[in-house]
Amino acid sequence: MSLSDDGGYGGDSHRGPETGQTRTRLPDNDGEGYGYGSARRSRAGLTSRNLITIVGVIVLLLAAIAFANRGGSGNSESPSNDSPKDTGAAQPTAPTGTKPVTGKNGGIATGFPKTEQGAESAGANYAVALVSADILKADARHSIVKQAFAPAKVDEMQSKLDAAYSTAFLKKLGLDANGNAAQGMTYISRTVPVGTKLVKLEGDTANLEVWCTGLFGTAGVKSTTPVTTDWFTMRLQLKWASGDWKVEGFSQQDGPAPVNGDHKTSGADQIAQAVKQYGGFTYAR
Numbered sequence: 001m002s003l004s005d006d007g008g009y010g011g012d013s014h015r016g017p018e019t020g021q022t023r024t025r026l027p028d029n030d031g032e033g034y035g036y037g038s039a040r041r042s043r044a045g046l047t048s049r050n051l052i053t054i055v056g057v058i059v060l061l062l063a064a065i066a067f068a069n070r071g072g073s074g075n076s077e078s079p080s081n082d083s084p085k086d087t088g089a090a091q092p093t094a095p096t097g098t099k100p101v102t103g104k105n106g107g108i109a110t111g112f113p114k115t116e117q118g119a120e121s122a123g124a125n126y127a128v129a130l131v132s133a134d135i136l137k138a139d140a141r142h143s144i145v146k147q148a149f150a151p152a153k154v155d156e157m158q159s160k161l162d163a164a165y166s167t168a169f170l171k172k173l174g175l176d177a178n179g180n181a182a183q184g185m186t187y188i189s190r191t192v193p194v195g196t197k198l199v200k201l202e203g204d205t206a207n208l209e210v211w212c213t214g215l216f217g218t219a220g221v222k223s224t225t226p227v228t229t230d231w232f233t234m235r236l237q238l239k240w241a242s243g244d245w246k247v248e249g250f251s252q253q254d255g256p257a258p259v260n261g262d263h264k265t266s267g268a269d270q271i272a273q274a275v276k277q278y279g280g281f282t283y284a285r
Helices: 048-072 116-130 138-148 151-164 167-172 268-277
Strands: 103-105 108-110 186-202 205-219 228-241 244-254
Touching: 108 116, 108 138, 116 138, 116 186, 116 205, 116 228, 116 244, 138 151, 151 244, 186 268, 205 268
Parallel strands: none
Antiparallel strands: 103 108, 186 205, 205 228, 228 244
């Protein structure tokens, strides 16, 4: 589903995955008694030359792993008053030894550090919350707005989102006035950040983009809006307020979207159960 802080919506032309066939390649038989041919013969013992070669390969692999870990263990965070040096290229995600968040407030991560990685982590987690199924329900929406937005923006954004998610809009999604699906149906809206890009970090403000994929729609046998996938980019303006990164504004645009894969479509019950059984993540850079 597409939305922005100015009440604009889009995404009515999203395409679901196409039905395809899955090819399964059976492994060669290594045992006996399965009726697929004779078992493989065991190889003769290793020669000294083979043994030396294997040991040499293992040593090289261990050296490469050690070098990679040493090169990726540095802290890539920049001071809060510095803009990133290269905003055109993606920065690698590497362990820094610093926890990305310190806690959660009603399911939304909180306590992001005032750094590049802290801003990107905040943006990814706010993207998940702002395009969730809960945002369609008034009580849950008001809670999300209070937690995610800067205090000075709470009342304004609450009014805008209440007007955007009107009864007429919810009806188009097959939901009632409270944002609930009909009996036997499950409305799904889940966002998965694919990557983040910090556009600007200056003082107490940060602008960033979050490239996302997701799924939305109503799962059910008689659903007229079946669950489909979506690709979009969220642009967020964050402000450092009350010791944390908070949203001041956001917008959304379609894409970049890859070519649909050749996957067999799952049934409505499978999708509904999967969303209930598999929880979401706290996202961190």
